[in-house]
Amino acid sequence: MxxxxxxxxxxxxxxxxxxxxxxxxxxxxxxxxxxxxxxxxxxxxxxxxxxxxxxxxxxxxxxxxxxxxxxxxxxxxxxxxxxxxxxxxxxxxxxxxxxxxxxxxxxxxxxxxxxxxxxxxxxGLPTAAGTAWQALFETACLSAGQTVLIHAAAGGVGSAAVQLARCAGARVVATASAANADLVRRLGASHVIDYRTEDFTAMVRDVDVVLDIIGGDTQQHSLRRAAARREAGQHRVAAG
Ligand SMILES: NC(=O)c1ccc[n+]([C@@H]2O[C@H](COP(=O)([O-])OP(=O)(O)OC[C@H]3O[C@@H](n4cnc5c(N)ncnc54)[C@H](OP(=O)(O)O)[C@@H]3O)[C@@H](O)[C@H]2O)c1
The missing domain is CATH 3.90.180.10 (Medium-chain alcohol dehydrogenases, catalytic domain)
Structure with a gap:
């Protein structure tokens, strides 16, 4: 061969x-x-x-x-x-x-x-969708009724994550550029934040799970959004 x-x-x-x-x-x-x-x-x-x-x-x-x-x-x-x-x-x-x-x-x-x-x-699915699955369900144990913040939701990992989270009954808040907002909404996000022009830290509170593949400041600010929920003792918190 x-x-x-x-x-x-x-x-x-x-x-x-x-x-x-x-x-x-x-x-x-x-x-x-x-x-x-x-x-x-x-x-x-x-x-x-x-x-x-x-x-x-x-x-x-x-x-x-x-x-x-x-x-x-x-x-x-x-x-x-x-x-x-x-x-x-x-x-x-x-x-x-x-x-x-x-x-x-x-x-x-x-x-x-x-x-x-x-x-x-x-x-094109195995690694990108597999990464999203592992992060959401094997690491963060996302479940129905929870809210997940998914960064880079128009990308390979993010677009799979939005669909998987929605299918699992979670509410999805996502970041993407404006040109991709409609796509990400169609995939299942209930709210899309334009990371280029909007400050997600001012718009997102109390998420149960964060899937971040950007890192750096995005990760630090995201974990703080989730931490508020954890300190209130309402939900288990993990970041993928
Ligand atoms: N693909 C995989 O299978 C895989 C597996 C494991 C790890 N990773 C890693 O995960 C990362 C992303 O991979 P990918 O394949 O999903 O990338 P990708 O398909 O190239 O997508 C990257 C996305 O990042 C978004 N983005 C850029 N800056 C952002 C910011 N500040 N905030 C929010 N979104 C931002 C862009 O959004 P817009 O297009 O909307 O501007 C773009 O859609 C890479 O580091 C990669 O090595 C990927």
Whole structure:
């Protein structure tokens, strides 16, 4: 099969498409015929070497983490997946391999592709939506009836977070630039603050959860908005 690989840390320009063997499938793994793959900020950081302390790469390294496709074969202990299932998946970053004709992914990193969404679009979901899910529900334990402040709500992580939070029955207050306000409202935010012209610190009070991917002052001011709620003893507070 063909796979895009690099032989040293660098950038995407160093990638070469090479002929390599189709990877072996372990018992807990799934072999996926890749229909589409997406480039995530994580890929750029990985191949630049910036995440070496967390994800040390071995070379040659097969590029790519996020993909969508059809199951070719499932390992003996991954029988939930059947040949022909349409799936999205996030390869182990250390192993990579999404920018190839076939990819092997641990079964725990595979999910059914959303019905009705073209696989070329669905391939953009795994890391961005997975990050939003982890932050909102695994870290912050967001629940129905709570209010969540989501920064950068028009971005990859933020746009997924708005939809997931809304589906979970939370009230969403979001920040985005004015040009993206309608989009973010359509995704499920009940209130959108233009971070370029408005001061969210004066407009937001008593949120239960903050999802901040901006950092710096935005994070400090956000945590203060949530802290008021915590000090009142009304709700559990966490920041994603
Ligand atoms: N994408 C992922 O899967 C992923 C996973 C883990 C971590 N991250 C990290 O999370 C961060 C964001 O990633 P992303 O992919 O979501 O970015 P993105 O798609 O490039 O979106 C970034 C968004 O940030 C907004 N923004 C910029 N300055 C802002 C401010 N001061 N206040 C509020 N919003 C502001 C912009 O809003 P407007 O367009 O409305 O101006 C833009 O939509 C990056 O540091 C990335 O490395 C990303």
């Amino acid at each position: 063909k796979a895009a690989r690099i032989r040293a840390y660098g950038d995407l320009g160093g990638a070469v498409v090479e002929d390599v063997p189709v990877p072996e499938v372990g018992p807990h793994e799934v072999l996926i015929r890749v229909v589409a793959a997406s480039i995530n900020p994580l890929d750029i950081k990985l191949i630049g070497g910036g995440l070496d302390a967390y994800f040390p790469l071995a070379f040659p390294y097969s590029l790519g983490t996020d993909l969508a496709g059809t199951v070719e074969r499932a390992g003996a202990l991954a029988a939930r997946w059947r040949p022909g299932d349409t799936v999205i998946a996030r390869a182990d970053p250390v192993r990579g391999g999404a920018f190839a004709e076939f990819a092997v992914v641990p079964a725990t990193r595979v999910a059914a592709a959303p019905a009705g969404l073209p696989l070329a679009v669905a391939a």
